[in-house]
Amino acid sequence: MKDNYIFPAVFHVDEEGVSVCFPDLPGCLTCADTMEEAFVRAKEAVQLHLYGMEEDAEEIPSPTSLMQIKTSRGETIGLIEAWMPPFREKMSNKATSKTVTIPRWLDILARREKVNYSHLLQSALKSYLGVTENPSQSMRA
DSSP states (O other): OOSEEEEEEEEEEETTEEEEEOTTSTTOEEEESSHHHHHHHHHHHHHHHHHHHHHTTOOOOOOOOGGGOOOOTTEEEEEEEEEHHHHHHHHHTSOOOOOOOOOHHHHHHHHHTTOOHHHHHHHHHHHHHTOSSOHHHHHHO
């Protein structure tokens, strides 16, 4: 798994705005109203797409040479860099919603005591698993 990727993106500009696709990453698409916004969204899209591929243990393709990419009228090519370490950290710390089921009487008592369910579940899981911090963060130290 690499830390840095650079992929060519095709920016298609028309009266409706800018659409962006990545020839090497099928399904990685985004759009925007302006070219500046399109570059920001392209970076977000490629980072999310690559992160998903990494999580699914898919092989990340090599980027196509710019000389091999054909464009049409209204299209231009830009290189988008994806520096993955901060994005991976952001995603690993992203909140995940879980649905739990408890007896009603227990919920009534907990609400009466103003129990923070999220905090309690996190504390209980950390205790049960014998961890105090995100394991991926301790690996970087």
